[in-house]
Amino acid sequence: MSNKNYELATFAGGCFWCMIQPFNIYGVYGVIAGYTGGKVKNPSYKEVSTGKTGHYEAVQIKYNPKKIKYEKLLEIFWRQIDPTDDNGQFADKGLQYKTAIFYHNKNQKKIAESSKKELETSKRFNKLIVTEIKPAIKFYPAEEYHQDYYKKNTLNYNIYKSASGRDDFKDKFWRLEYK
Numbered sequence: 001m002s003n004k005n006y007e008l009a010t011f012a013g014g015c016f017w018c019m020i021q022p023f024n025i026y027g028v029y030g031v032i033a034g035y036t037g038g039k040v041k042n043p044s045y046k047e048v049s050t051g052k053t054g055h056y057e058a059v060q061i062k063y064n065p066k067k068i069k070y071e072k073l074l075e076i077f078w079r080q081i082d083p084t085d086d087n088g089q090f091a092d093k094g095l096q097y098k099t100a101i102f103y104h105n106k107n108q109k110k111i112a113e114s115s116k117k118e119l120e121t122s123k124r125f126n127k128l129i130v131t132e133i134k135p136a137i138k139f140y141p142a143e144e145y146h147q148d149y150y151k152k153n154t155l156n157y158n159i160y161k162s163a164s165g166r167d168d169f170k171d172k173f174w175r176l177e178y179k
Contacts, residue, residue, distance in 0.1 A: 010102035012056035014089025017149040027068025033142040051094040074115040084127035091164040102136040
């Protein structure tokens with residue numbers, strides 16, 4: 001598969017386990033859990049979880065822009081996170097769990113900024129949208145046991161996702177979008 005057939009999108013939305021499943025949709029070739037944003041080379045989960053590497057837990061999405069638009073990926077992203085929390089996501093706190101959009105080109109940057117502005121002006125949230133928009137840098141895939149965790153450990157994943165507060169938050173702010 002040549003680069004002409006796909007593009008990359010990279011999003012940090014807190015726990016990467018919870019960010020894989022929503023992007024397994026038509027037009028997406030794959031979603032990888034990993035780390036980005038920091039300066040430590042080849043970080044491990046143990047290192048990133050200390051919050052000292054500068055890395056975010058993130059997902060990198062390989063998608064076909066002729067089948068799914070970057071705007072749609074952003075729409076999915078916003079509906080998975082609390083964009084007003086500048087200290088992590090739900091039960092997970094620290095830099096490694098903060099939200100960010102890592103753009104791979106000028107067009108993605110423009111679209112991401114527009115999408116964030118649209119969310120801000122919607123007044124859906126009564127707090128400032130703090131999700132950062134940053135240039136993509138080296139992405140390091142997470143250890144294999146983190147990949148597709150929702151499939152490999154379905155019960156643990158569902159318990160974690162619900163107990164973390166993520167599901168309740170999504171229900172509160174986006175419930176009407178899904179009906």
